[in-house]
Each structure stands twice: as structure tokens, then as C-alpha cells.
Amino acid sequence: MQDGTPWPGNNTRDHPGMIQVRVSAVLTNGPFLLNLDCDHYINNSKALREAMCFLMDPNLGKYVCYVQFPQRFDGIDKSDRYANRNTVFFDINLRGLDGIQGPVYVGTGCVFNRTALYGYEPPHKPKHKNLGCSLPVLVGQARKVLNQVRRGAGFDDEKSLLMSQMSLEKRFGQSAVFVASTLMENGGVPQSATPETLLKEAIHVISCGYEDKSEWGSEIGWIYGSVTEDILTGFKMHARGWRSIYCMPPRPAFKGSAPINLSDRLNQVLRWALGSVEIxxxxxCPIWYGYGGRLKWLERFAYVNTTIYPVTAIPLLLYCTLPAVCLLTGKFIIPQMRWSGVGIDEWWRNEQFWVIGGVSAHLFAVFQGLLKVLAGIDTNFTVTSKASDEDGDFTELYMFKWTTLLIPPTTLLIVNIVGASLEFPTLSTAATNRGARSLGNYSLLSG
Known part of the structure; x- marks a missing residue:
């Protein structure tokens, strides 16, 4: 501020709550929205302009539900010991999805088309069935109702008016100003509305019980019922026929913080994996949801991969046990691996942490997900603590905090060490004997 003190709320680790999306519809009703995590900030002033190039394109824009930017982070050590940058996911997977129906929504660094967030469908193409309610249909109904009111509606017309009003209230809630804002394709608030009226309506819309008995959280806005609501929200948009865009400007658009030690990183991965198992x-579930809609098959396959990956913890657990068994029995299996796209050091860090997270966080997520779905036992997730490491010495990188998630990988480590210690003396003796025989043969030949 003018006196040199930081602006209140600028601290990424301590700031007030943000206004909800439906309140912004009453106050400003911009046709596009920027969604950022609380620990993210704008790093590229031209990022929003690049998003608008897609969303306002006269041909492509009417089919785009959101423009997703890759996540980039501060405070990560050069070796990226725990694969915090997720370069394989952001620089390979999401870029590949951009050529199908678009990248998945990752919860931050995303510019939304408000119409898509309200559960509408994009313009329909022939030979496609409706999954929801299209914007032109609702606008046409609203105009018809308004015309009936102006010319003095009869009994039947009044009944039709009441039915249309009830349908809109069931969908968006009981706020006339808010419902009117959802029908404005180009955004903006009614010119006749005064600031006092809008403020009063905003207080009503922001109330905790406003979305009760409406479609908020099930068909409209961010979808409830999962700790990874981002994946579920984007999936429902793609199922309606929308497509998304992946935008990767040379200068990172947004930056945030990442967990710096192993315990926090594992708890973060546990939360993601648990949400995927819940979906x-x-x-x-993308295996069976939305058939008859407008979701492309390759996009469905990508969403299946996004939700089913924690189950790989079970075969991965067996795979990690095999080396110890091989060392104990003397029979070895050498897997062949291939890599491409990302540097070998980043790929190796990603694979290294995939094994650690797979036999810990993913394994716990499978069992917790089954308990929640089958037995109704809900488990609380641990909020990931993040550090900005302002000193630059990564003092917290090697901080060890014990968590139950470390039990499976620690057990596997001990088993492998025991197996190696039992087998290596035998291998060393055999190598010595072979060396002695080779030297004897060489002496005979030279003689």
C-alpha cells in the first residue's frame, strides 16, 4: 500500500476466503472466470489475453468450456527429488489430451466459460442426443414467458409461467436476479438494478443453504461429493459435449507452492488418489457414465486412466516384492523400459516417486475408498502443508515426519535389504571362483 505495508490478503499462506462464483454472477456477471488455488499467483500478465483468444474465437469459442494452463511451482530443489513438478503429467499427458477433446480440469490455473459452468450444453450438432438443457432453449422459454406477462396471461399461460419459473428455481435457486443473469449470454447485470439491490441479492445468494433443493453441486458449478472435484467437474462438461484447450505460454502463466518434504507429498498424493477411487x-465412473452423450471414446479412455490408476498399487506391490524374491532364489527378471519426451533425470525422478507413492498413498486410497463407498465410513484427509522456502536453502527438504503412509514402503525396503544381504555373499564367492578359473586358463594358454 502507500505506506509500504503489504496489501491485506496478499499472503498466500494466510488470507481471507474468496467470493463464490454464483455471487459474482449477481455483482458483475462476467462471461468468463479465472480459477486459482489460494497459493497461486499470476506470473504472466498476458496469460488471460491468450485464454481469451480461444474463448472469444468466433468459430472455436462457442464449443470451449475452459482453457487450462499447466501448473508451475516455486521453491522446488533442482533435482526435484519427489517429482513435485509433475512434468510427465503436465508436459506430456495433458498435451496429448489437447488433441482429443481437451485436457482434464486440474483445479487451478483455469479460465472458465460461465455458460459451461452453469450446466448448459454447447451448440448441438446433428445425430446427438441432449444430456442437459441448452442455453438457446432456456432463453427462448424465458422470452416467451416475458411476452405472456406483457400482454396479460390467461389461466393456461399463468400455469406455464409458474412451471417455467419453478424449473429455473430448481436449477439455479430462488433468486430472480441470479436466474436473470444466467440467461444473459454476453454477461453483465440488468441496467435497472441498483447497487443496493444487487448487494442485498448477493447476501441472499451467498447464504449456506441457497443451493439446497437445487442442482448446484450435482449439475451446476463445481461438483460436490469428491475431494478431487476438479476431475469430476471437467468430466461432466466433456460428457455434455464441450471441449477444453491446453495453453502453454513460454512464460508460465501462474505459479504456486508445492510440498517440500516426503510426508507432505505423500499426503497430497493420497488425497488425489482417494478422490480418483471415489469417482x-x-x-x-467414466467406464459407464454418459453413454449416448457427446464424450469421445479416447477422452473416456483418458478419464478411465485418470480414475483407475490407484488400483495399480496392488500389482505394483507384487512387482516391488519380486526383486527380493529374485535375489533370494537366484533367478533374475530384467524389465525393459523405454522413455521419451522428458529429460532422463526428470523421468527417473517421476518413476522413482511413482513407486514410493504407489505402494503407500495409492494403496491407502484404494482401501479408504472402498470403506467409504461400501461401508459408508468417511475418512478425513490431511491438508498438505506447503513452504515457500524464502531462504532458498531447502531446509525442509530433508525434514522427516513419520506418517502411517510410510509403513508399506519402509517394510518393502527392509525386505529388499535383507534379501540383498543374504544373496550378495554368494554372488561374490561365485564371481571370485570364475575369476580364478579365468586366470588359470590364461596362464595355460600363455605357457
Whole structure:
């Protein structure tokens, strides 16, 4: 501020709560929205302009639900010991999805088309069935109702008016100003509305019970019922026929903080994996949800991969046990691996942490997800603590905090060490004997 003190709320680790999306519809009703995590900030002033190039394109824009930017982070050590940058996911997977129906929504660094966030469908193409309510249909109904009111509606017309009003209230809630804002394709608030009226309506819309008995959280806005609501929200948009865009400007658009030690990183991965398992065993499972809609097959396959990956913890657990068994029995299996796209050091860090997270966080997520879905036992997730490491010495990188998530990988480590210690003396003796025989043969030949 003018006196040199930081602006209140600028601290990424301590700031007030943000206004919800439906309140912004009453106050400003911009046709596009920027979604950022609380620990992210704008790093590229031209990022929003690049997003607008897609969303306001006269041909492509009407089919785009959001423009997703890759996540970039501060405070990560050069070796990226725990694969915090997720370069394989952001620089390979999401870029590949951009050529199908678009990248998944990752919860931050995303510019939304408000119309898509309200559960509308994009313009329909022939030979496609409706999954929801299209914007032109609702606008046409609203205009018809307004015309009936102006010319003096009869009994039947009044009944039709009441039915239309009830339908809109069930969808968006009981706020006339808010419902009117959802029908404005180009955004903006009604010119006749005064600031006092809008403020009063905003207080009503922001109330905790406003979305009760409406479609908020199930068909409109961010979808409830999962700790990874981002994946579920984007999936429902793609199922309606929208497509998304992946935008990777040379200068990172947004930056945030990442967990710096192993315990926090594992708890973060546990939360993601648990959310994926919840979606996998819910009615929104991409294996069967939305058939007859407008979701492309390759996009569906990508969403299946996004939700089913924690289950790989079980075969991965067996795979990690095999080396110890091989060392104990003397029979070895050498897997062949291939890599491409990302540097070998980044790929190796990613694979290294995939094994650690797979036999710990993913394994716990499978069992917790099954308990929640089958037995109704809910588990609280641990909020990931993040550090900015302002001193630059990564003092917290090697901080060790014990967590139950470390039990499986620690057990596997001990088993492998025991197996290696039992087998290596035998291998060393055999190598010595072979060396002695080779030297004897060489002496005979030279003689």
C-alpha cells in the first residue's frame, strides 16, 4: 500500500476466503472466470489475453468450456527429488489430451466459460442426443414467458409461467436476479438494478443453504461429493459435449507452492488418489457414465486412466516384492523400459516417486475408498502443508515426519535389504571362483 505495508490478503499462506462464483454472477456477471488455488499467483500478465483468444474465437469459442494452463511451482530443489513438478503429467499427458477433446480440469490455473459452468450444453450438432438443457432453449422459454406477462396471461399461460419459473428455481435457486443473469449470454447485470439491490441479492445468494433443493453441486458449478472435484467437474462438461484447450505460454502463466518434504507429498498424493477411487466407484465412473452423450471414446479412455490408476498399487506391490524374491532364489527378471519426451533425470525422478507413492498413498486410497463407498465410513484427509522456502536453502527438504503412509514402503525396503544381504555373499564367492578359473586358463594358454 502507500505506506509500504503489504496489501491485506496478499499472503498466500494466510488470507481471507474468496467470493463464490454464483455471487459474482449477481455483482458483475462476467462471461468468463479465472480459477486459482489460494497459493497461486499470476506470473504472466498476458496469460488471460491468450485464454481469451480461444474463448472469444468466433468459430472455436462457442464449443470451449475452459482453457487450462499447466501448473508451475516455486521453491522446488533442482533435482526435484519427489517429482513435485509433475512434468510427465503436465508436459506430456495433458498435451496429448489437447488433441482429443481437451485436457482434464486440474483445479487451478483455469479460465472458465460461465455458460459451461452453469450446466448448459454447447451448440448441438446433428445425430446427438441432449444430456442437459441448452442455453438457446432456456432463453427462448424465458422470452416467451416475458411476452405472456406483457400482454396479460390467461389461466393456461399463468400455469406455464409458474412451471417455467419453478424449473429455473430448481436449477439455479430462488433468486430472480441470479436466474436473470444466467440467461444473459454476453454477461453483465440488468441496467435497472441498483447497487443496493444487487448487494442485498448477493447476501441472499451467498447464504449456506441457497443451493439446497437445487442442482448446484450435482449439475451446476463445481461438483460436490469428491475431494478431487476438479476431475469430476471437467468430466461432466466433456460428457455434455464441450471441449477444453491446453495453453502453454513460454512464460508460465501462474505459479504456486508445492510440498517440500516426503510426508507432505505423500499426503497430497493420497488425497488425489482417494478422490480418483471415489469417482471410480461412483455413478460418475467414466467406464459407464454418459453413454449416448457427446464424450469421445479416447477422452473416456483418458478419464478411465485418470480414475483407475490407484488400483495399480496392488500389482505394483507384487512387482516391488519380486526383486527380493529374485535375489533370494537366484533367478533374475530384467524389465525393459523405454522413455521419451522428458529429460532422463526428470523421468527417473517421476518413476522413482511413482513407486514410493504407489505402494503407500495409492494403496491407502484404494482401501479408504472402498470403506467409504461400501461401508459408508468417511475418512478425513490431511491438508498438505506447503513452504515457500524464502531462504532458498531447502531446509525442509530433508525434514522427516513419520506418517502411517510410510509403513508399506519402509517394510518393502527392509525386505529388499535383507534379501540383498543374504544373496550378495554368494554372488561374490561365485564371481571370485570364475575369476580364478579365468586366470588359470590364461596362464595355460600363455605357457
Amino acid at each position: 471410480l466407484f461412483s455413478r460418475h
